[in-house]
Amino acid sequence: MTLAQKAYDALRHDIIRGELPPGRPLRLADLGERYGMGFSPLREALNRLQAERLVTAESLRGFRVAPLSLDELHDATSLRIVIETEALKASIKNGDDAWASGIVSSLYALNVQAARTGPEADIWTLEKRHHAFHRALLAGCNSPWTLEFFERLYAATERYRIPVLLASARPVGRDVQAEHGALAEATLDRDADKASVLLEQHYLRTVEDLAEVISSSKGVPLPVRQTV
Template identity: 60%
Template sequence: MARSTTLTEDAYRLLRRDILRGHWKPQEPLRMHQLSDRYGMGQSPLREALSRLQAERLVVLMPLRGFTVAPLTPVEMWDAINFRILLEAEALRLSIRDGDDAWESEIVAALHALVLQARRLEDSPSEADQDAFEARHHAFHHALIAGCKSPRMLEQFDRLYAECERYRIPNMAQGAKRDVQAEHRAIADATLARDFAKASALLAQHYRDTAVRVEAGFLRTA
């Protein structure tokens, strides 16, 4: 049982990573023989992983066609972004109200780690550096709202984060230059100052600015 669980977790982690990074393209069929060849495992853990990814809206089950990668559209993106803003604003409000010293310390540490890794990524944009940056980016945004003390909110945050990353990552280098780390610092500063109105406004603008850039990418390729 433990071995089966480990294989399923490995399949889920690897498939999820490849979908977020764009190895498997939107609406591309996910054929079992191709997945088995790439990940070196049987169909059972892969099917379980695909079912989990379907619940996260990263894959869809098509009648008579099996699993395919979920499509990317401006409508879907804005729906995810707007719901994410609503969810994280409330989680942020609760965190600012109830967060303790440990919560504040985690924000400071996560921001520092993210800024350091962003600098490394500029110097040596390797795949490993990109993976490290994405992990620290997630950790920072998670730290902001971790003080809400709601496992359901944090679970939904993870799902929405993954949905939005599929749009953000391929468009990171496009459009006008932004000082994203300055945006992160401003959000953290307002949060640590317990200024909910400012922190939530900055966070919402941070997400919307990314969505506008991604939407422009859709228009360029239309």
């Protein structure tokens, strides 16, 4: 693995987790210190991240962590619904046993982690398994372009969920794991219409909860307003 790839992974990781907060200028000298490398691999990584909209760039003025906004959250969620309900239908149509098994196992792992309390309850493992579950649902769609856009939008929306998770703001009156279970069940039953509706509702509820918590700004250190 080259240094440029390590830089890409590390920067992406730190941006998505909010360790590099939205709007933060990404100075090459700082990054070189932080990740222990020279400018070349860092600039290559930043260029990739710019193409993925996780970083913004301005000519001769360097790079910044891409800002967040409620508008973007709604936009990304709407598009996720369009793309993923279609991908889910395609998966239900085309998915084989390996695809179905993937859903079962990733749902199991997700539920196990969601049930943990105390020191084992770490949100990074939970988040990783949540991602794996949603990817498993669509894995049968047989469309590389769809899967790429899924990953892009997942990363984009993950940036909004993580600060809320970190503030341990639990959604009230909502059993997220039950939603995942019902979604998996309808999918494995090959009930495309039901599964699509459940997926859409899952995302709409999530964005509602997030928008609620973020706009009331109760204890969530989310710099939605970037004063440039």
